[in-house]
Amino acid sequence: xxxxxxxxxxxxxxxxxxxxxxxxxxxxxxxxxxxxxxxxxxxxxxxxxxxxxxxxxxxxxxxxxxxxxxxxxxxxxxxxxxxxxxxxxxxxxxxxxxxxxxxxxxxxxxxxxxxxxxxxxxxxxxxxxxxxxxxxxxxxxxxxxxxxxxxxxxxxxxxxxxxxxxxxxxxxxxxxxxxxxxxxxxxxxxxxxxxxxxxxxxxxxxxxxxxxxxxxxxxxxxxxxxxxxxxxxxxxxxxxxxxxxxxxxxxxxxxxxxxxxxxxxxxxxxxxxxxxxxxxxxxxxxxxxxxxxxxxxxxxxxxxxxxxxxxxxxxxxxxxxxxxxxxxxxxxxxxxxxxxxxxxxxxxxxxxxxxxxxxxxxxxxxxxxxxxxxxxxxxxxxxxxxxxxxxxxxxxxxxxxxxxxxxxxxxxxxxxxxxxxxxxxxxxxxxxxxxxxxxxxxxxxxx
Ligand SMILES: [Zn+2]
Numbered sequence: 001x002x003x004x005x006x007x008x009x010x011x012x013x014x015x016x017x018x019x020x021x022x023x024x025x026x027x028x029x030x031x032x033x034x035x036x037x038x039x040x041x042x043x044x045x046x047x048x049x050x051x052x053x054x055x056x057x058x059x060x061x062x063x064x065x066x067x068x069x070x071x072x073x074x075x076x077x078x079x080x081x082x083x084x085x086x087x088x089x090x091x092x093x094x095x096x097x098x099x100x101x102x103x104x105x106x107x108x109x110x111x112x113x114x115x116x117x118x119x120x121x122x123x124x125x126x127x128x129x130x131x132x133x134x135x136x137x138x139x140x141x142x143x144x145x146x147x148x149x150x151x152x153x154x155x156x157x158x159x160x161x162x163x164x165x166x167x168x169x170x171x172x173x174x175x176x177x178x179x180x181x182x183x184x185x186x187x188x189x190x191x192x193x194x195x196x197x198x199x200x201x202x203x204x205x206x207x208x209x210x211x212x213x214x215x216x217x218x219x220x221x222x223x224x225x226x227x228x229x230x231x232x233x234x235x236x237x238x239x240x241x242x243x244x245x246x247x248x249x250x251x252x253x254x255x256x257x258x259x260x261x262x263x264x265x266x267x268x269x270x271x272x273x274x275x276x277x278x279x280x281x282x283x284x285x286x287x288x289x290x291x292x293x294x295x296x297x298x299x300x301x302x303x304x305x306x307x308x309x310x311x312x313x314x315x316x317x318x319x320x321x322x323x324x325x326x327x328x329x330x331x332x333x334x335x336x337x338x339x340x341x342x343x344x345x346x347x348x349x350x351x352x353x354x355x356x357x358x359x360x361x362x363x364x365x366x367x368x369x370x371x372x373x374x375x376x377x378x379x380x381x382x383x384x385x386x387x388x389x390x391x392x393x394x395x396x397x398x399x400x401x402x403x404x405x406x407x408x409x410x411x412x413x414x415x416x417x418x419x420x421x422x423x424x425x426x427x428x429x430x431x432x433x434x435x436x437x438x439x440x441x442x443x444x445x446x447x
């Protein structure tokens with residue numbers, strides 16, 4: 001249950017303050033007065049005991065489906081942002097594949113207004129690249145930016161037409177706007193329900209060719225080279241795709257990439273259980289691609305971790321593996337799954353060859369804070385004196401068990417139900433506002 005309260009003055013006492021942007025990692029108190037971080041506490045400040053907790057700048061998720069307008073049976077801006085806050089996020093970027101799509105300034109403003117009414121976290125709407133996401137005619141980028149669009153994407157589909165995408169790059173370059181591509185040529189991926197490979201052949205299921213992802217990235221990097229527009233690969237998922245981005249970055253092109261938590265954790269072998277909650281887009285890949293995703297984060301090719309939070313109703317997901325819509329919810333499991341995947345135990349393939357890559361909490365949190373800020377070309381949130389409080393509090397030690405029925409999201413479609421994870425947000429602070437998540441296993445006095 002998310003409890004929200006407002007306080008004029010607060011002391012967050014004794015937490016491990018991790019601020020990736022400032023290179024800070026120490027046990028310290030954080031003082032907040034009138035929503036701003038200050039040097040000394042006010043005498044009447046409310047004390048929040050953060051002993052044993054991590055205090056860090058608010059987490060960001062650049063890839064979320066809030067489903068409104070038009071699909072409030074799956075999720076609403078209210079329920080989706082409550083789920084985000086419960087997962088420790090203070091900012092989410094929401095995708096425009098709603099009904100109607102976010103392709104007009106009014107639609108963008110509508111989302112921002114609903115989010116501000118719900119007041120659980122900040123929402124940065126991503127506007128459509130093309131009208132009705134039809135892939136033919138560009139939207140009015142300048143007007144959409146003016147209304148508050150954070151970036152442009154036709155997510156759910158890729159922009160396939162070379163000429164249209166070239167025009168999008170030219171316009172993005174002129175306006176210093178960010179293009180986020182869902183990389184998929186439908187002609188190549190058509191009919192596939194899971195990754196095309198050994199497992200799909202064994203299960204006798206139609207495979208989805210990874211070339212559909214890689215070919216579009218290849219074309220787009222070429223367009224980026226010729227136009228200079230900023231380009232971000234959504235939910236990157238194959239070793240070859242990551243190599244393409246690695247080379248583009250080596251060239252100095254303005255290319256960035258994100259990876260989903262599930263692509264760091266699950267392989268296509270998981271689909272053998274025929275659970276519709278293992279069906280997603282891009283699909284779960286073989287272990288070699290999962291390892292490549294982890295390495296891509298470690299060497300800086302991939303900038304940030306996202307959820308691709310995609311709620312569907314239980315009824316929709318009960319249609320069986322072949323017919324059910326692709327996608328899973330992720331906001332309330334992201335931190336724990338990312339910690340499980342990346343805070344590598346000695347048995348992890350990341351330790352192959354006796355070389356131990358040390359991923360600690362500061363590094364892990366950078367993929368949710370400074371990484372996404374870099375993609376958006378924004379100054380990352382920080383815990384510096386004089387800045388507005390925008391914080392996440394995390395319990396890094398207590399194991400907890402995922403129970404999808406306790407989600408704040410309307411969607412319960414997760415393959416992680418019943419998993420035991422370690423690492424969970426226990427609250428966020430936004431200005432004067434404190435959102436407290438109080439799982440049953442924690443005493444209510446902790447926050
Ligand atoms: Zn997508």
